Amino acid sequence: MRLRHIKGCEDFIHEADECIEEADARTYKGKWHLLFNNNKDIHIEIGMGKGLFIRRMAARYPDINFIGIEKYTSVLMKAIQRLRLERQTAEYDKTDINLCYACIDASILKDIFESGEVSKIYLNFSDPWPKARHSHRRLTDKYFLDIYSTLLETGAKVEFKTDNTALFEYSLESIKNSDFELDFYTYDLHNERRIENIMSEYEEKFSKNGQKICKLVAIRK
Numbered sequence: 204m205r206l207r208h209i210k211g212c213e214d215f216i217h218e219a220d221e222c223i224e225e226a227d228a229r230t231y232k233g234k235w236h237l238l239f240n241n242n243k244d245i246h247i248e249i250g251m252g253k254g255l256f257i258r259r260m261a262a263r264y265p266d267i268n269f270i271g272i273e274k275y276t277s278v279l280m281k282a283i284q285r286l287r288l289e290r291q292t293a294e295y296d297k298t299d300i301n302l303c304y305a306c307i308d309a310s311i312l313k314d315i316f317e318s319g320e321v322s323k324i325y326l327n328f329s330d331p332w333p334k335a336r337h338s339h340r341r342l343t344d345k346y347f348l349d350i351y352s353t354l355l356e357t358g359a360k361v362e363f364k365t366d367n368t369a370l371f372e373y374s375l376e377s378i379k380n381s382d383f384e385l386d387f388y389t390y391d392l393h394n395e396r397r398i399e400n401i402m403s404e405y406e407e408k409f410s411k412n413g414q415k416i417c418k419l420v421a422i423r424k
């Protein structure tokens with residue numbers, strides 16, 4: 204995905220309390236509970252974009268700590284601006300914040316989290332990288348699944364949503380060759396009435412256009 208660079212976004216991220224940069228994130232390995240000042244479970248979204256999903260999740264589940272991971276500073280800047288806007292209008296307790304962002308690439312997650320430190324991983328509308336020669340960049344490629352398996356304990360879940368059927372099928376295959384087993388999948392999430400669903404920004408956009416949303420849940424073996 205090509206992104207427009209926003210002038211000054213690196214400085215903005217550097218100054219923002221809401222976001223942890225890579226060097227600091229590395230120092231939190233095995234100690235993320237200190238950042239949140241509690242021992243609640245940690246759920247992460249990898250490739251959160253502007254962060255609508257993870258903000259909604261953090262508001263819905265105050266007993267879980269959420270970390271939104273995004274590699275591009277220009278995207279993170281928008282995510283932080285939106286978070287600040289919401290915090291201006293909503294009532295929230297500054298001593299009990301259960302959401303932060305981290306400016307890192309998914310490929311270094313092993314250096315950021317200790318084994319078993321993460322209880323759940325969300326992947327929403329990950330970039331499809333349609334060319335075969337770029338398949339290793341897909342966030343559901345075996346390369347990334349192997350990284351995720353080191354962060355999660357047995358029984359922990361990865362939840363993945365996409366509008367892209369080719370990426371979805373690639374992901375279903377990828378899981379077969381990994382430390383995960385498939386728990387559930389659907390090619391039409393929004394018609395599965397029994398499943399609670401929090402929409403991401405891309406999900407809202409695609410479903411408004413009538414596109415079906417695929418979802419899979421994989422469990423760490």
Ligand SMILES: C[S@@+](CC[C@H](N)C(=O)[O-])C[C@H]1O[C@@H](n2cnc3c(N)ncnc32)[C@H](O)[C@@H]1O
Nearest residue numbers: 250251252273274308309327328330403404405
């Ligand atoms: C298509 S957007 C989806 C955003 C959001 N999850 C949603 O559903 O609205 C994918 C996001 O993943 C980020 N991303 C892609 N590869 C990544 C990686 N290796 N590490 C961290 N973020 C990544 C991109 O920068 C982009 O913001």
